Amino acid sequence: MTTAAWPLIFDGHNDVILELYRPQPGKERDFFHPSPHGHLDLPRARVGGFGGGFFAVYVPPPTSSPTVDRLPEPPYHLPLPPALDPTYALRTTLAMAARLFRIEAESQGALRVCRTAGDIADCLANNIIAAIFHIEGAEAIGPDLDELEVLYQAGLRSLGPVWSRPNIFGYGVPFAFPASPDIGPGLTEAGKALVKACNRLRIMIDLSHLNEAGFWDVARLSDAPLVATHSNAHAICPSSRNLTDRQLDAIRDSGGMVGLNFGVTFLRPDGKRDATMPLSVMVQQISYLVERLGIDHVGFGSDFDGALIPKEIGDVRGLPRLLQALTDAGFTSAEIRKLAYENWLRVLRLTWGE
Numbered sequence: 001m002t003t004a005a006w007p008l009i010f011d012g013h014n015d016v017i018l019e020l021y022r023p024q025p026g027k028e029r030d031f032f033h034p035s036p037h038g039h040l041d042l043p044r045a046r047v048g049g050f051g052g053g054f055f056a057v058y059v060p061p062p063t064s065s066p067t068v069d070r071l072p073e074p075p076y077h078l079p080l081p082p083a084l085d086p087t088y089a090l091r092t093t094l095a096m097a098a099r100l101f102r103i104e105a106e107s108q109g110a111l112r113v114c115r116t117a118g119d120i121a122d123c124l125a126n127n128i129i130a131a132i133f134h135i136e137g138a139e140a141i142g143p144d145l146d147e148l149e150v151l152y153q154a155g156l157r158s159l160g161p162v163w164s165r166p167n168i169f170g171y172g173v174p175f176a177f178p179a180s181p182d183i184g185p186g187l188t189e190a191g192k193a194l195v196k197a198c199n200r201l202r203i204m205i206d207l208s209h210l211n212e213a214g215f216w217d218v219a220r221l222s223d224a225p226l227v228a229t230h231s232n233a234h235a236i237c238p239s240s241r242n243l244t245d246r247q248l249d250a251i252r253d254s255g256g257m258v259g260l261n262f263g264v265t266f267l268r269p270d271g272k273r274d275a276t277m278p279l280s281v282m283v284q285q286i287s288y289l290v291e292r293l294g295i296d297h298v299g300f301g302s303d304f305d306g307a308l309i310p311k312e313i314g315d316v317r318g319l320p321r322l323l324q325a326l327t328d329a330g331f332t333s334a335e336i337r338k339l340a341y342e343n344w345l346r347v348l349r350l351t352w353g354e
Contacts, residue, residue: 006323008051008124010341012229012259012301013134013208016040018058019305021096031103039304039315042110045129048316051341052114052123052130054158054206054229056306057096059089059139074271077176080184081165089139090147097154100133113155117348124341134206134229137163137172143190145197152201157352158229159198160206161191162214164241169194173211177271178238181247186213187221195221204351207231208241208261208301215247224351225256230301232258232266233288239266245292252293257347259301260286262309275311279325282310286326286339295335299343 019038020031029035034043040050061081071078104113111129114120123130133155141147148156164172169191171184187195195218198205207215207228219226228251234242243251243258251258260282265273267281289298302309304316312321323336331339348354 006049006320007337007340008049008127009053009300009319009323010051010120010124010130010344011053011304012299012344013054013056013136013261013306014040014302014304015056015058015306016304017055017096017100018060021099022060032106039302039309042107042129044316048319050129050316050319052111052120052128052132053302054132054134055100056134056136057093057100058136058163058306059084059092059096062088071175071177071265071273073273074177077179078174080172080174083166084139086139086142093135093140093151097133097151100131101155104131115155115157117345117352117354120348121345132157134158134160136160136206136209137165137167138169138194139167141169141194143168143193145194148194148197148201148203152203156203158204158206160209160229161187161194161218163209170214170217171211172209173240176240177265179240180212180238181215181234181240181242181244182212183240184211184213186211186215187217192217192221199223202352204348211240212244212247215250219250219254224254225347226251226254227256227258227347227351228301229259230261230263230303232261232285233292236285236288237266237269237271239271241266248289248292252297255297255347255350257297257299257343258289258293259299259344260289261307262300262302262304262313263307264310265308267310273308275308277310277312279310279312279322280329282322283325283329287329295338296343296346299339299341 027037120130161169162172170187232242
């Protein structure tokens with residue numbers, strides 16, 4: 001079956017901006033030309049039916065850029081990385097956001113930074129890559145939240161209060177396997193104020209890197225659907241980064257959703273850093289999430305350019321293979337459309353007040 005037979009996919013998370021901003025030595029690339037490196041660029045997106053998604057701004061540490069594909073073999077329990085200098089974090093956040101806006105300006109209409117769900121729907125209907133400006137870890141924002149207001153006016157529509165390191169707002173979940181996400185304290189008072197400000201501005205709050213205490217703090221405080229853009233089921237893969245059944249139930253009850261992370265260390269029941277896994281493991285994760293949450297509350301959150309993904313996917317061009325595997329497992333065309341993009345549009349409309 002050709003790519004044209006499948007719906008376009010709107011994806012919950014990618015790190016292509018990081019790879020363009022700070023490429024690994026010898027793996028430099030740009031967004032407009034196909035590359036043998038990484039997972040995502042415009043030509044490969046067209047081949048794979050990638051309709052857009054959350055383009056993350058993740059601030060790497062000043063001297064290195066550790067990624068999930070370098071996790072050790074399990075069992076492991078890595079300490080939380082140190083907090084970032086706020087001045088460095090703000091400067092880097094603005095530089096990376098500028099890279100996204102330059103891509104938009106240079107794309108000749110092929111990519112648009114979207115500020116409403118209506119914008120996204122229009123892009124999908126017209127084969128324009130729909131990009132959400134998302135920040136993964138709020139180190140660029142000070143306790144008075146002035147930067148949040150400015151970033152919102154610039155187009156920020158989704159924010160993870162923490163990555164897997166501490167900041168003034170809370171504590172991320174460390175990378176550990178096997179381990180519970182119930183590790184460490186939750187949100188600080190500044191973090192609770194951040195949640196309320198995001199609700200006021202209708203910025204989506206991403207729970208994917210929060211530890212469990214922080215998750216429940218957001219659940220108590222927020223009046224928006226609970227969303228984890230790139231996380232999986234802890235019951236299948238007991239990584240600290242994955243969501244327990246109780247967390248999944250809370251997401252369902254709030255009207256929220258979960259985007260399936262394609263990182264093999266968050267998919268595989270054994271947690272191994274081994275990309276030679278069958279697509280049936282991804283189907284098993286999606287089937288479990290659908291059973292627990294309902295078909296309206298699950299989508300994709302690939303983590304392209306931020307994780308080691310299955311060889312059968314390879315890069316963004318492999319998305320149709322996942323859709324075929326889901327079809328072979330009994331998912332209907334209507335269910336595939338929900339997983340591919342309709343569920344993201346639903347939850348964004350609710351969150352953004354459309």
